[in-house]
Amino acid sequence: MPKITIVFASQDGQTASIARQIALHLVNYSIEVEVINLAAGPPDGAVLDESDVVVVAAAIRYGHPLATAERFLSCNAARLVQMPLVMLSINLTARKPDKRSYETSVYLRKWVQRHKLAPVLTASIAGxxxxxxxxxxxxxxxxxxxxxxxxxxxxxxxxxxxxxxxxxxxxxxxxxxx
Ligand SMILES: Cc1cc2nc3c(=O)[nH]c(=O)nc-3n(C[C@H](O)[C@H](O)[C@H](O)COP(=O)(O)O)c2cc1C
Known part of the structure; x- marks a missing residue:
């Protein structure tokens, strides 16, 4: 069975709820899903190696993704650049539907470019x-x-x-x- 790993960084809980809802919705498919809260520590490399897709969801605080997400991406960039990666930025700017895409979300663009990643899917989601x-x-x-x-x-x-x-x-x- 294919596997999707969802890694999230949340301060007040909304990003956690979004990560869990994605996992819940994926129950409709024959896919193994693992949800990892970065507050409990980063996953070891083996978890990523056995995943077919990695989803990273991070809350924005004062213009930046939470530090745990930044550390996770910095430490795993070499691995993540070689696999299907999804990056989700959770913030309040995305309450406006026209601020939810890579082209229109400054948070998303800066995030992807800073880590030199090549996600196959990105989105900005309102918190x-x-x-x-x-x-x-x-x-x-x-x-x-x-x-x-x-x-x-x-x-x-x-x-x-x-x-x-x-x-x-x-x-x-x-x-x-x-
Ligand atoms: C201290 C603080 C700073 C924030 N800074 C931003 C920001 O710079 N831009 C933005 O769009 N949203 C900002 N937000 C909104 C959060 O991204 C939003 O509340 C989100 O739901 C937080 O996710 P979490 O509940 O998983 O921590 C901020 C919220 C807080 C409490």
Whole structure:
């Protein structure tokens, strides 16, 4: 049975939910799926070697993917460049449908280019805005970003912007890669 490994870096849980939804959707196919949370430590090389496709999903914080995802890609770039790789960037800019592609997402483009990777599939996926759970500094900073990009600034706002149809469609596309 072909195998897909989904490796994710999540701070507040939304990227974890997206990774798990992709895995859940892949149950519709005869594919073995392993989901790895980088917070619990990086997978060893053997896990990647036995995978037919690797999916990396990382949350964006202040313009950059989480450090665990960056470390994972830096350490495994030589291996990942030789296999079908999917890179998913989770952020709030992608709440706008026209900011979800490689061409329109600066986060995606910089990410791929920085690691000199050649993913077969990329996407920017909207995450969650959760002001009540942010620390004061983060809340003020995100409000500033939202003001500049015409998003919600009410500090009581908690909105899941994730387009689950996009996530399921991506899972279908990922399934075609094995
Ligand atoms: C401190 C902080 C900084 C963030 N910086 C950005 C950013 O620079 N650009 C963006 O589009 N989204 C930004 N976000 C939104 C997150 O990417 C979004 O909430 C995502 O769902 C986080 O994923 P996670 O729940 O897996 O950690 C930020 C969120 C927080 C809390």
């Amino acid at each position: 969650k805005l959760d002001y009540p759970n942010y620390r004061w500094f983060d809340r003020v900073m995100i409000q500033l970003i939202m003001r500049m990009t015409e998003g919600p600034t009410d500090p009581t706002t908690c909105i899941e912007f994730t387009d689950w149809q996009q996530v399921n469609d991506l899972a279908d596309e990922i399934a075609t890669l094995v």
